[in-house]
Amino acid sequence: MRLSIFRSEYCATLSGRLEVKMANQRKAEHGSWIAETCTKTDLSILLGLSVRTLTDMAATGVLVPGAKKGTYQTTASVQNYVKRLREVAAARSEEQRNPLNEEKLQTERVIRQLKEIELAERRGDMLSLDEVSENWTAFARKVKAAFLGLPTKIRQKLPHVSTADGEIIRKTVRRVLQDLAKEVDASVIAGDPKDVKDN
Numbered sequence: 001m002r003l004s005i006f007r008s009e010y011c012a013t014l015s016g017r018l019e020v021k022m023a024n025q026r027k028a029e030h031g032s033w034i035a036e037t038c039t040k041t042d043l044s045i046l047l048g049l050s051v052r053t054l055t056d057m058a059a060t061g062v063l064v065p066g067a068k069k070g071t072y073q074t075t076a077s078v079q080n081y082v083k084r085l086r087e088v089a090a091a092r093s094e095e096q097r098n099p100l101n102e103e104k105l106q107t108e109r110v111i112r113q114l115k116e117i118e119l120a121e122r123r124g125d126m127l128s129l130d131e132v133s134e135n136w137t138a139f140a141r142k143v144k145a146a147f148l149g150l151p152t153k154i155r156q157k158l159p160h161v162s163t164a165d166g167e168i169i170r171k172t173v174r175r176v177l178q179d180l181a182k183e184v185d186a187s188v189i190a191g192d193p194k195d196v197k198d199n
Contacts, residue, residue, distance in 0.1 A: 037074060058072070151166050
C-alpha cells in the first residue's frame with residue numbers, strides 16, 4: 001500500500017511539474033518572454049531604426065509610452081510600427097494599381113492653387129492684371145510727362161540757355177524716353193517709342 005501511495009504521490013509530483021513546465025512553454029509561445037517595456041535604444045536595435053526616427057515615431061503616436069519616463073510598451077509599439085508599415089505598403093500598392101493617380105494628384109494641386117489664388121484675392125493680397133496694367137500705364141504717363149517737361153523747366157531755371165540749347169535738351173530727353181521704351185516691355189508700362197511726340 002505504501003508503494004502505491006508513494007507511486008501516486010510521485011506521479012502527482014511529476015504530473016504537477018509537467019503541467020508547470022507545459023504552462024511555462026505555453027506562456028513562452030504567447031510572447032511572455034518579451035519584456036513589457038523597453039527604451040528607445042532597445043527598440044532601435046530591435047527594429048533596426050535610428051533613435052531619431054523613433055523620436056519622430058513617438059511624436060506621431062506610433063510608439064506607446066510605458067509607465068516609466070523614457071520607456072515604451074514593447075509589444076504595442078512594435079505592433080503599431082508593423083501596422084504603419086502595412087498602411088504605407090497598401091497605399092503604395094494602391095498607387096501602382098491606379099494609373100490615373102498622378103493625374104488626380106495634378107488635378108488636386110491645381111484645385112489647391114486656385115483656392116489659394118481665390119483666398120489671396122479675397123484678402124486683397126492680389127491685384128488683377130487690369131489693375132496692374134492701369135497703374136503701370138498711369139505711372140509711365142507721369143514719368144513721360146515729367147521727362148518731356150524737363151526742357152521747359154531747365155529754360156525757366158537757367159534763363160541764359162539759348163533756344164538752340166533748349167532744342168538739344170528736348171531732343172536728348174526724347175531720345176532717352178525712346179531708348180527706355182525700347183528696353184521695357186510694352187505690356188508692363190504700356191510704353192511705345194512712337195508715343196513720344198514733340199510738344
